[in-house]
Amino acid sequence: MACTQNEIKFLAEAIDSLPARCREIVTLRKLQGVSQKDIAARLGISEQTVQVQVLRGVKRCEAYLTKKGVRR
Numbered sequence: 001m002a003c004t005q006n007e008i009k010f011l012a013e014a015i016d017s018l019p020a021r022c023r024e025i026v027t028l029r030k031l032q033g034v035s036q037k038d039i040a041a042r043l044g045i046s047e048q049t050v051q052v053q054v055l056r057g058v059k060r061c062e063a064y065l066t067k068k069g070v071r072r
Helices: 005-016 020-031 036-043 047-067
Strands: none
Touching: 005 020, 005 047, 020 036, 020 047, 036 047
């Protein structure tokens, strides 16, 4: 599925709107493909915390995109 320029812009805004730690974790996991284990080790947190932060971040991004009218 191709994304429009607006969709890409809104996704960047959604990621930018996340709290700093959540944004860092989502970026590492979803955009850079770093494993949960490696993120946990790099940031000195548990893998469970990484998992929770990714889930929260993705849900917040989905809500932001929905508010902007972006559909899957």
